[in-house]
Amino acid sequence: MKACPRAAGVAVMVIVLALAGCEESAIPQGMRIIDGNPERGALLIREYGCPTCHTIPGIRSANGIVGPPLDRFALRAFIAGRHANTPDNLVHWIMDAPDMAPHTAMPDMGISEDQARHIAAYLYTLR
Amino acid sequence: MDWRTTSQTDSPLFGRLDGIQSVLDPHSPQAEAILSLGNWIFAGGTLIFIMVMSLLAFAILSRRRHTPLRSTTFIAILGFVFPAVTLGVLMVFTIIVSLRISEAPGEDALRIHVTGHMWWWEVVYEGPDGQPVETANELHLPQGRPVVITVTTSDVIHSFWIPGLAGKIDMVPGHVNTVSFTPTKRGLMRGQCAEFCGAQHAKMAFYAVVEPQERFEEWLARQASPAREPIVDLHEAGRTAFLEQGCGSCHAVRGLPGAEGEIGPDLTHVGSRLSLGAGWLDGSVGNLAGWIASAQHIKPGNRMPSFDRMDGPTLRALAAWLESLE
Numbered sequence: 507m508k509a510c511p512r513a514a515g516v517a518v519m520v521i522v523l524a525l526a527g528c529e530e531s532a533i534p535q536g537m538r539i540i541d542g543n544p545e546r547g548a549l550l551i552r553e554y555g556c557p558t559c560h561t562i563p564g565i566r567s568a569n570g571i572v573g574p575p576l577d578r579f580a581l582r583a584f585i586a587g588r589h590a591n592t593p594d595n596l597v598h599w600i601m602d603a604p605d606m607a608p609h610t611a612m613p614d615m616g617i618s619e620d621q622a623r624h625i626a627a628y629l630y631t632l633r
Numbered sequence: 634m635d636w637r638t639t640s641q642t643d644s645p646l647f648g649r650l651d652g653i654q655s656v657l658d659p660h661s662p663q664a665e666a667i668l669s670l671g672n673w674i675f676a677g678g679t680l681i682f683i684m685v686m687s688l689l690a691f692a693i694l695s696r697r698r699h700t701p702l703r704s705t706t707f708i709a710i711l712g713f714v715f716p717a718v719t720l721g722v723l724m725v726f727t728i729i730v731s732l733r734i735s736e737a738p739g740e741d742a743l744r745i746h747v748t749g750h751m752w753w754w755e756v757v758y759e760g761p762d763g764q765p766v767e768t769a770n771e772l773h774l775p776q777g778r779p780v781v782i783t784v785t786t787s788d789v790i791h792s793f794w795i796p797g798l799a800g801k802i803d804m805v806p807g808h809v810n811t812v813s814f815t816p817t818k819r820g821l822m823r824g825q826c827a828e829f830c831g832a833q834h835a836k837m838a839f840y841a842v843v844e845p846q847e848r849f850e851e852w853l854a855r856q857a858s859p860a861r862e863p864i865v866d867l868h869e870a871g872r873t874a875f876l877e878q879g880c881g882s883c884h885a886v887r888g889l890p891g892a893e894g895e896i897g898p899d900l901t902h903v904g905s906r907l908s909l910g911a912g913w914l915d916g917s918v919g920n921l922a923g924w925i926a927s928a929q930h931i932k933p934g935n936r937m938p939s940f941d942r943m944d945g946p947t948l949r950a951l952a953a954w955l956e957s958l959e
Contacts, residue, residue, distance in 0.1 A: 555915055558923030558931065572926045604949065611945035613952055615919045
């Protein structure tokens with residue numbers, strides 16, 4: 507029974523390392539946004555009024571019903587049902603949705619590329 | 634577009650917004666007087682509470698049969714003289730403060746009339762040429778000039794309250810009440826309906842902007858002018874959609890034939906406002922579109938139906954045109 511503390515220590519290490527690995531892979535390789543800060547993204551989401559139209563997990567009073575809900579957005583295959591859900595497409599979409607889908611109801615809200623990156627980074631935390 | 638966002642804690646134009654709706658951050662001598670009265674009452678009340686609780690503890694814990702607390706003098710002083718003097722002083726203090734905050738302002742005071750609706754605020758200024766200028770859900774006030782605000786309501790009792798500027802004043806059907814104050818510090822403040830008026834009472838707020846005299850005059854002159862003509866095709870399409878959807882039956886847009894409605898807020902310069910839905914959403918093209926499409930979801934029971942049968946481009950054009958009305 508003397509080895510028990512050591513075994514427990516090893517087990518804890520294994521779990522910690524496994525969790526660290528999880529953290530590392532939380533955002534899949536193809537969905538990392540360069541220079542994107544999810545926390546700033548969450549602020550910008552509120553500032554630009556995204557919650558008015560979208561239901562967005564983690565954003566206070568974001569229960570809009572005008573556009574599609576954005577829960578598990580990182581797992582969705584398409585943006586607006588027509589464009590692959592890639593970082594480039596998403597950033598472009600946030601900046602100027604009508605440019606990508608002329609019949610969308612989502613307006614061009616004058617969001618800069620830098621801001622769009624932060625917003626996209628937040629959306630890719632939704633799994 | 635020059636949206637002054639209000640959702641952040643820091644605003645480039647107005648500095649920090651911590652005290653945006655707080656009686657503890659007064660922006661006028663009247664609000665300061667109310668705050669100092671409140672502070673004195675709070676401090677005095679705390680002392681008296683501690684004193685009463687100490688006496689109670691002493692009475693409970695003391696094992697002596699004849700404590701000094703039973704003497705007639707003690708009861709007469711603490712039970713009669715003390716409350717009479719304290720309440721008397723408080724009454725005089727309150728009367729002095731009341732007189733001070735209800736002093737009639739001079740003839741040069743700015744006059745504004747506000748009408749409460751379920752659930753928004755109709756605001757009417759006297760324009761540069763003496764004509765009334767209507768706006769909604771937002772007050773602009775020149776720094777350092779006395780303001781007289783007359784209030785009434787079109788439906789139930791509301792209460793007009795900007796905690797940073799003055800006390801509450803009830804809005805009573807068929808009756809006009811008056812509140813006056815002099816905003817001395819520039820800044821952004823938030824007002825709120827302070828009388829439960831129905832399901833969306835909590836979503837009946839507004840912004841008050843205290844700005845230098847010249848800026849205020851520019852603002853008022855712009856508000857007095859009719860809506861600007863569309864310059865681009867998108868705005869033209871938006872204006873057409875506005876008329877086709879029948880928005881003009883409830884909303885007025887000065888200068889646009891077919892838009893003379895009086896049920897909802899005047900939208901002549903809606904694009905210049907800080908908020909939509911009476912202080913509930915920040916003013917922005919996205920929020921405009923979202924509000925049009927789901928007003929009943931955002932603020933259930935308000936008088937505006939959700940216009941959710943438009944196609945995407947029409948909704949976008951309509952929102953873009955409204956945003957252009959600065």
